[in-house]
Amino acid sequence: NELVRTNTLVKGCIVQIDATPFRAYYMQHYGIELGKKKAAEAPAEGGDAPAAPAESADAKRSRSVMRKVEARAKTAKIEKAVEDEFLSGRLYAKVSSRPGQCGRCDGYVLEGKELEFYARALSKKKKSGK
Numbered sequence: 001n002e003l004v005r006t007n008t009l010v011k012g013c014i015v016q017i018d019a020t021p022f023r024a025y026y027m028q029h030y031g032i033e034l035g036k037k038k039a040a041e042a043p044a045e046g047g048d049a050p051a052a053p054a055e056s057a058d059a060k061r062s063r064s065v066m067r068k069v070e071a072r073a074k075t076a077k078i079e080k081a082v083e084d085e086f087l088s089g090r091l092y093a094k095v096s097s098r099p100g101q102c103g104r105c106d107g108y109v110l111e112g113k114e115l116e117f118y119a120r121a122l123s124k125k126k127k128s129g130k
Contacts, residue, residue: 004100030076031069035086
């Protein structure tokens with residue numbers, strides 16, 4: 001409420017949000033785990049312990065659901081910049097609603113050219129502020 005009153009949180013502003021819910025959705029919907037480094041995955045394939053949680057999650061699903069997830073995973077693509085954000089655990093998002101009018105804040109996650117632009121602008125702002 002205070003952020004809305006002081007005009008900090010307005011329509012069109014860029015905010016950082018937690019990536020955990022998006023990571024969980026992507027894992028459930030596509031069966032691909034985001035936010036893990038590629039170097040950490042290679043040694044994990046040799047060991048049985050890290051692979052066990054993914055197998056146990058697959059064991060709870062029916063065959064039809066597994067086929068859907070595998071089909072989605074074939075077409076699933078994610079940008080390198082967005083994947084880097086998942087590694088940091090924070091995503092940039094843009095507010096698309098008017099938070100003071102409707103009492104909630106809706107928006108969308110930035111990607112593509114828009115993400116590049118705002119990431120560059122925010123990094124310049126951080127450098128000049130120090």
